[in-house]
Structures are given as structure tokens and as C-alpha cells.
Amino acid sequence: MTDQGISQPPTEPAVAPAEPTTWAQPPAASxxxxxxxxxxxxAARRLYGSTEARQWQPNLALAARAEQDAAAERxxxxxxxxxAVGHAPVRTFTPVVQSCxxxxxxxxxxxxxxxxxAKAPSIRDHFEENPADWVAGVSDRxxxxxxxxxxxxxxxxxxxxxxxxxxxxxxxxxxxDSDVASLAAAQAAVGYxxxxxxxxxxxxxxxxxxxxxxxxxxxxxxxxxxxxxxSDLTEISPASCTLAMGLVSGRQLLASTLxxxxxxxxxxxxxxxxxxxxxSVAQEQIDAGMDREAAETGIHGHVITKWLGRDAPQIDxxxxxxxxxxxxxxxxxxxxxxxxxxxxxxxxxLVGHFAAVDADPLRLARALVGWANxxxxxxxxxxxxxxxxxxxxxxxxxxxxxxxxEIDIPTARTRPVATAGPSPAG
Numbered sequence: 001m002t003d004q005g006i007s008q009p010p011t012e013p014a015v016a017p018a019e020p021t022t023w024a025q026p027p028a029a030s031x032x033x034x035x036x037x038x039x040x041x042x043a044a045r046r047l048y049g050s051t052e053a054r055q056w057q058p059n060l061a062l063a064a065r066a067e068q069d070a071a072a073e074r075x076x077x078x079x080x081x082x083x084a085v086g087h088a089p090v091r092t093f094t095p096v097v098q099s100c101x102x103x104x105x106x107x108x109x110x111x112x113x114x115x116x117x118a119k120a121p122s123i124r125d126h127f128e129e130n131p132a133d134w135v136a137g138v139s140d141r142x143x144x145x146x147x148x149x150x151x152x153x154x155x156x157x158x159x160x161x162x163x164x165x166x167x168x169x170x171x172x173x174x175x176x177d178s179d180v181a182s183l184a185a186a187q188a189a190v191g192y193x194x195x196x197x198x199x200x201x202x203x204x205x206x207x208x209x210x211x212x213x214x215x216x217x218x219x220x221x222x223x224x225x226x227x228x229x230x231s232d233l234t235e236i237s238p239a240s241c242t243l244a245m246g247l248v249s250g251r252q253l254l255a256s257t258l259x260x261x262x263x264x265x266x267x268x269x270x271x272x273x274x275x276x277x278x279x280s281v282a283q284e285q286i287d288a289g290m291d292r293e294a295a296e297t298g299i300h301g302h303v304i305t306k307w308l309g310r311d312a313p314q315i316d317x318x319x320x321x322x323x324x325x326x327x328x329x330x331x332x333x334x335x336x337x338x339x340x341x342x343x344x345x346x347x348x349x350l351v352g353h354f355a356a357v358d359a360d361p362l363r364l365a366r367a368l369v370g371w372a373n374x375x376x377x378x379x380x381x382x383x384x385x386x387x388x389x390x391x392x393x394x395x396x397x398x399x400x401x402x403x404x405x406e407i408d409i410p411t412a413r414t415r416p417v418a419t420a421g422p423s424p425a426g
Contacts, residue, residue, distance in 0.1 A: 107120045
């Protein structure tokens with residue numbers, strides 16, 4: 001946590017002002033231990049005052065910021081209109097560690113397992129979502145990174161063949177608080193699309209200016225606003241992340257992305273397809289004729305050209321769709337998985353191998369995350385899957401060989417971040 005805006009304690013006790021002054025923090029707080037007050041998790045950082053004089057000093061600039069925060073909080077308390085009659089709320093889940101991953105025991109209040117004594121992982125290190133039998137996802141910290149900056153949020157109708165939204169966001173490692181912002185963005189996008197009862201879910205309506213395209217752009221803008229709301233915009237490099245949305249409506253499939261998180265259509269029979277197009281320098285090199293392996297393993301392999309965040313260059317997602325002719329898997333993933341199986345053929349073979357062993361979406365997602373960790377787990381790994389059909393899975397096939405082609409480059413952005421930026425826009 002940075003301590004920006006903290007008033008330094010004076011060397012001499014300050015004299016209380018004669019006139020009433022707006023305080024950024026109530027004077028009574030100075031009576032607490034050590035004179036400083038640590039805000040609760042998620043609360044605004046308002047640590048102003050003097051521990052030596054045991055007096056809280058007025059600061060007009062900080063008081064003005066506090067008043068702005070208070071106004072924003074009052075605006076947030078404005079009642080939200082009730083959803084339309086008959087509309088079920090979107091099922092977006094907050095990740096919770098329910099049991100010890102080592103032995104299955106219960107986690108005590110102190111964060112340690114009551115049976116084996118192991119410390120429970122952070123709820124952000126590894127979490128799963130399974131809103132329907134045919135939709136599931138797993139997000140994992142991986143091996144190399146100290147925290148999980150990936151995120152996912154899912155929603156799906158109870159019956160297969162209905163509608164589903166799969167969102168994956170990959171926080172940019174060079175930015176601050178990207179783990180918080182990426183999760184907020186994923187949940188905001190799913191919540192927005194799930195709440196649009198006025199949309200007919202025609203995923204084939206992709207002509208410029210169509211209702212579907214406008215809604216996808218609006219969903220990206222809502223996700224971007226969530227990033228801004230969960231960022232310290234005074235940071236030199238505030239939070240930023242990618243956005244990948246995979247949608248299912250019957251046999252209609254759609255990908256809407258910013259950055260280099262991907263959406264694949266992997267049919268049981270037929271050619272696998274990479275539905276999304278990366279916003280990256282590597283993709284620009286591939287478009288110019290460079291070999292995919294050379295581009296993705298080069299120094300610009302993970303330099304993205306679009307993202308969500310304060311200095312996002314353009315909130316205009318790439319959109320593409322297809323019609324599923326048979327059964328298969330819609331896969332949305334971060335580069336923590338596709339680093340080891342980038343091409344659609346390799347990815348299709350990988351998913352087919354594990355689906356032949358167990359075609360349950362949640363267990364399949366776990367298997368893919370485990371496989372990526374076995375390859376080195378160089379990055380955070382997030383896998384979201386939707387089964388388009390319940391047809392029998394094809395005969396087992398061998399997983400792809402990782403071979404000489406694996407990627408170990410952190411995600412970066414194409415230009416330096418400005419030291420100041422615009423205020424969050426709704």
C-alpha cells in the first residue's frame with residue numbers, strides 16, 4: 001500500500017485553528033494506538049495527522065478529496081431499479097476457499113487447516129466457478145508469479161444449449177492492483193450482459209452498428225469503468241488488464257476481446273478455430289508475414305496494444321463469431337494456458353486429450369490448469385469452458401508436444417503510462 005497524500009507530522013505541536021475547519025479524518029481517531037489509524041480492507045486510504053503532537057492537522061487539499069470520496073459514496077447508495085419481472089439475476093460468484101487443498105480439512109478462522117495445519121491459499125491464488133453443469137472455469141496463480149492477477153466470471157442457463165457468458169481478464173503485471181481490477185472487470189462484464197433483458201442474444205448480428213456489437217462495446221466500457229473504480233488513479237502505473245468474452249446462444253458462438261486473452265472453438269469433429277484476434281505487437285508481426293512461433297517467442301511476444309485501464313487507447317473490442325455445426329468446447333483462456341499450446345490445432349488436441357478422460361467441464365478445466373503448471377506455470381493460468389453439446393467424446397488422442405515452443409515473457413503495454421490521467425468515466 002502506498003502512502004500518497006499523507007501529511008508529515010510537524011516537529012512542534014500545532015496550534016488548533018481558531019475557526020472551524022473541515023477535517024479529512026475525525027480528531028477523535030488520534031486517540032487510538034500510535035495515533036495512526038489503518039483503514040479496513042477496501043476502505044479509502046485517509047491517514048492524515050500527527051503522532052507526535054497527538055493532534056490531527058487540517059489539510060484543505062486532503063479534505064477536498066475526502067469530500068469527493070464522500071459524494072461518490074452517496075451516489076453509490078442511490079437505489080438501483082429492480083430488474084424486470086421474471087428476470088433471474090445473473091449468477092456471479094465471489095471466490096471462497098472452502099476446504100484445505102492439501103487434505104480436504106476445514107480452514108479455521110486463523111487461515112490454517114484444522115487437520116494438517118497447512119496455511120490456506122489466498123482466495124485469489126486459486127478459485128473455481130461452476131454456474132451450470134455445462135459451464136465452468138478455474139483461475140490459478142501458477143508456479144512463478146507471487147499472486148494471481150488473472151480473473152474470471154461466468155454465467156449460464158441451467159440447461160445445455162441455452163445461453164452462457166464466459167469472461168477472462170488478465171491483469172498486466174507492471175501495473176498496480178491489477179488483481180483487484182481484473183476481477184472487478186470480469187464480474188462487471190458478466191453482470192452487464194446478464195442483466196440486458198432487452199437483448200435477443202442474436203450472436204450472428206455482427207454488422208457494424210448492430211445491436212449486438214453495441215452491447216459488446218458497452219460491456220467492455222462497463223468493465224473498463226470497473227477497473228477505474230478499483231484503481232488508484234494517482235499511481236504512475238494504475239491497474240490495467242485484458243478482456244476476453246466468450247458467448248454462447250444455442251449453436252451461435254461469439255468472441256469479443258481486448259488484449260491477448262483468447263477464445264477458441266474446439267469441435268469434437270472438424271477443424272479447431274481461434275475465434276479471437278490478439279491486440280499485440282506479435283499479432284501485427286504475424287499479419288505482416290512473420291512465423292507465429294517466432295513472433296510469439298520474440299521480445300515483443302506479449303506486448304499488447306489494447307487493454308482496459310486509465311490510459312486505455314481504445315475501448316473497441318475485436319468481435320467475431322461462428323455457428324457450431326456439431327458438439328465441442330468453447331474455451332476462453334489467458335496466456336498462461338496458450339503459452340504452451342498457441343495454435344488452434346494444438347489447443348484442440350490438448351483439450352480433446354483431457355476431455356476423453358473426463359468431459360465434466362469443471363474437472364476438465366482443472367486438468368488443463370494442472371497441465372499448464374506441469375509445463376512450468378510461468379504465468380497465471382485461467383481456463384473457462386462451455387460445452388456446446390452433450391454428445392459422446394471422441395476416442396482418446398495424445399496431448400500436443402510442447403517441444404521447442406513455449407513462451408515465458410510477461411505481458412507489457414506498448415507505451416509508457418502517463419503520470420496523470422482522466423477521472424473515471426462511467
